[in-house]
Amino acid sequence: MRSDIILDRLMSLHPKVIDLVLDRVWRLLEALDNPQIKLPPVIHIAGTNGKGSTQAMIRAGLEGAGKSVHAYTSPHLARFHERIRLAGDLISENALQDILEECERANGGEAITYFEITTVAGLLAFSRTPADYTLLEVGLGGRLDATNVIDTPALTVITPISIDHTQFLGDTIEAIASEKAGIIKRGVPCVVGPQPEAAMDVIERQAMRLSAPLLAYGQHWHVSEEHGRLIFQDETGLRDLPLPNLIGKHQVENAGMALAALRYLEMGDTALEAAVTGAQWPARMQRLKAGPLIDAAKDGEIWLDGGHNPAAGLALAEAMDRLQPRTTYLICGMLNTKDIGGYLRPLARHTEQLIAVSIPGEAATLSAEDTAKVAQDVGMKTAQGKSVLAAVQSIVATDCDARILICGSLYLAGAVLRENA
Numbered sequence: 332m333r334s335d336i337i338l339d340r341l342m343s344l345h346p347k348v349i350d351l352v353l354d355r356v357w358r359l360l361e362a363l364d365n366p367q368i369k370l371p372p373v374i375h376i377a378g379t380n381g382k383g384s385t386q387a388m389i390r391a392g393l394e395g396a397g398k399s400v401h402a403y404t405s406p407h408l409a410r411f412h413e414r415i416r417l418a419g420d421l422i423s424e425n426a427l428q429d430i431l432e433e434c435e436r437a438n439g440g441e442a443i444t445y446f447e448i449t450t451v452a453g454l455l456a457f458s459r460t461p462a463d464y465t466l467l468e469v470g471l472g473g474r475l476d477a478t479n480v481i482d483t484p485a486l487t488v489i490t491p492i493s494i495d496h497t498q499f500l501g502d503t504i505e506a507i508a509s510e511k512a513g514i515i516k517r518g519v520p521c522v523v524g525p526q527p528e529a530a531m532d533v534i535e536r537q538a539m540r541l542s543a544p545l546l547a548y549g550q551h552w553h554v555s556e557e558h559g560r561l562i563f564q565d566e567t568g569l570r571d572l573p574l575p576n577l578i579g580k581h582q583v584e585n586a587g588m589a590l591a592a593l594r595y596l597e598m599g600d601t602a603l604e605a606a607v608t609g610a611q612w613p614a615r616m617q618r619l620k621a622g623p624l625i626d627a628a629k630d631g632e633i634w635l636d637g638g639h640n641p642a643a644g645l646a647l648a649e650a651m652d653r654l655q656p657r658t659t660y661l662i663c664g665m666l667n668t669k670d671i672g673g674y675l676r677p678l679a680r681h682t683e684q685l686i687a688v689s690i691p692g693e694a695a696t697l698s699a700e701d702t703a704k705v706a707q708d709v710g711m712k713t714a715q716g717k718s719v720l721a722a723v724q725s726i727v728a729t730d731c732d733a734r735i736l737i738c739g740s741l742y743l744a745g746a747v748l749r750e751n752a
Contacts, residue, residue, distance in 0.1 A: 337431045338445070341449065345443055349444065359448065360454070366454045366459075371401065371461075374592060375479075376466065376487075377469040377514045379511070380491050380493060382404075382490050385488060387611065389593065392606030395605020399462040400419060401417055402468075406742070406745070412424070412427060415456055417460045418462045427452075450477040451477070474510045474512075479513060488522045488592055489524065490524045495669075515543050520544045546565075551566065552564065552594075553587075556580070578650045578654075579616060579650030582650075624750075631732060637740060637741035639674060645677045647736075657732070659735075660730070660735050660736070661678065663687055665697045666696060666697060666740055666742065667697045684712045
């Protein structure tokens, strides 16, 4: 696709993949006549875990209520088009080509990161297509993220914060929370999900400084799972809903944030039910149903998850507790910037064996050998695989009824979805 050629060119405009300042974004937005001020009402979402799932549930709820919704998310899994959804539909190849080339011309060869110029492209596309709402997911952090250019969003959302991306955001919960809380705007309400106390203290101070009302979990709204149902309660009353179709206790919490946002936007019961029953989000405990990997698995089942930090490991372990008992094998590949031991430790009790793989095409992949060493350190039996397909084949050769979970990175999940199409 020609868009891939353009994206490759854009990748070369800055020597760093990540360089957290907003000056270059503001310069390009100005050159494009400030599309960020022409968007439908914006809901801006930051946090460490659950951003994508929460966004997907908010979108499902709004669309269930008959609203048209733009959505911006990152990273993509199989192809870049997934990042930009225009009024409900993924951006077309022709529209993506045109918008990228327009941004490239307006940038005039100046230094700008790939994420910055592609975020501006998304904002430009949103500004030219009618819709009722715009959902923006932060890429990294919040305060200096390229999405943080909306002066007065309709609502902000901060999902649970944990330790991740320490090389960019700081190595304490307080430092990371300060970056995430940078999306809070003066006078704009902020939905806040479950937080460590230290993170909540930072968020509350920032909200108070900016006179931004908080809609916080445990204070202004509550969510729980009771007798196989989701119970949500806020000042308007109690709602008894189906459990989310996305699996896990963390998805109940994500649903709570989405429901709190929808209630603030005065959406009715149809929207609330659609949020929990209609959301789709690839590589979040996604069961693969067809493709070469499924053919290779014979009578086994294959699940795919892109979580990659210790909190995601805990959430994944809890989600696995909800499945029917079955001998489970992990196929795992991770980036070398992650806390591999912290991620794998909660999963050890579920795992018959971990097959370590390198992530294809990723310079920052941890080698299969190093992943296996860490897995051994947390008590797992390990082996190494040349590829995901080879790992699946080796597992089913000895256990044809295995449950196989491919996990450890969104980049690995993307490679799997592309190769298994």
